[in-house]
Amino acid sequence: MARSRPIVVISIWVAPFARGCSTTSTSLALRCREREPSTPSAFTAVTGAATTLMQLLVVRLLFGVGEGAFPAASFKTIAAWFPKKERATASAVMLTANTLGAALSPLIVVGIMATWGWRAVFFVLLIPGILVSILFWLVVKDRPSEVRSVTEQELNEIEGDDAPGEVEGAQRRTLKDILTPEIWKYFFAFFIFDIAYWGFTSWLPTYLVQARGFSMVEMGAAASLPFIVGAVGRVGGGWLSDRFFKDNRRILVIGTQVCSALFLYLTFVATSTWALILCQTAAGFFLSVFLSSFWALPMSTIPKRDMGLATGFINTGGQIGGLISPLCIGALLQVADGDFGTTFIFLVACILVSLVIVLMMGKRPRAAAEVGV
Incomplete structure (x- = not known):
């Protein structure tokens, strides 16, 4: 360095x-x-x-x-x-x-x-x-x-x-100029995944108390674990992407999506307290690994000149997902009369849809400069 x-x-x-x-x-x-x-x-x-x-x-x-x-x-x-x-x-x-x-x-x-x-x-x-x-x-x-x-x-x-087309100071470009199919895939993959991420993190305390009978003290300790391991997962995801997956970063992204969906499901079906805590902590870890490994994709393919505008647009998708996620979960719980089963199915489905979008990016998403950006 x-x-x-x-x-x-x-x-x-x-x-x-x-x-x-x-x-x-x-x-x-x-x-x-x-x-x-x-x-x-x-x-x-x-x-x-x-x-x-x-x-x-x-x-x-x-x-x-x-x-x-x-x-x-x-x-x-x-x-x-x-x-x-x-x-x-x-x-x-x-x-x-x-x-x-x-x-x-x-x-x-x-x-x-x-x-x-x-x-x-x-x-x-x-x-x-x-x-x-x-x-x-x-x-x-x-x-x-x-x-x-x-x-x-x-x-x-x-x-x-950097590719020749990535030089800073090139002609200023508008959002319309950079909205290629690849950028839209990034947008929707992040949007849908963030629905699951924020749905899990925002409703986990309620789930532990109402559905699993945790006290407030127990809930506070258990609900903090996904965030603690998530910090490790975020930095680890970026390091792994650079160290082992720089030739095909999509593999790590897909792997974390599969693991996230799996452990969200196991969190719901866990029969013991310790199994529940282990699974929800693992879910938080892989959800966080996804965030850093996912952002490695646009960071390695978008030209510098478009980085601010493009990543801002992609992040907007995640912000919209985070905005509507708690509302969707609340509505599902109301319709299901407080049954969290429908909620977990929804969260897992969101991750799997996001996974399909990542698969559509191809083995190695092309740099924006290669698709007309």
Whole structure:
């Protein structure tokens, strides 16, 4: 790895970690469009000042708009600073930090809220977002070529495996220009899989308490396990993709989908408490491995010039899936009179449909430049 990239990878880790802890990191969004100012940290603080429901809704909506730049900006930064052979690992580190931040945030938030009240949470959490923004502004440049300490040899290492059509600074392109069949496959594969992912993670506590009779304390401990192993799964998925599957990354993606579907099913049919805990933990692990291994596909095939726009579009599919997933699960439970069997069938079916879409990508998804992007 080039000497400069350890600084970048540390920054990429710190930014989403702070974002996960505070839900405020402006981090990589600063790099989305030539250091364009981002807004999540400011709107986090404003949330604490809201006095009516309408004010709260407006502020959170604006927060979401500002935060929306994060995924696309982060993947674009990684594409600019890492060669293709290392991008899956770098993106996995970023995704893992985000997961760890979300896991640790309750510990931080509860202490602040107990001491100073709920409004203070949003004021205090403005601080890490601002600090991370400053860190990124000072440390990370848009391109390695803008850093004097990066040598020509390092630049060649980073850019050596890029196709001729992937040069930064090429003619600006619109969303319409990049919407090839391959991009649509990425979009729908992620959209449908995220329905299963968020359906499992959002309804697992309810399932453990209502269907399995767990106490609140037991539920808290058991429901945290998928997230803990998920952090390992995310970084592991990226590393495995770069280390063993760089010639056919789709194999790892399909394998994690099969395992995710299997352990979701076993979670429902498990007859003992320990079998249930083991299966739901394994399900969380493979669901997380999928996330990092899946993103390795577009990270290795989309040209740098289109990385921000394309990954932003793909991520939108996942966000839509995450939005409708809890609603779908709630509706299914209502129709099934609280029977979770229908819910688990739905989750497994979503994963299998996503798997079929990945199979349609072919043995090795072609680079966007090869299909007219």
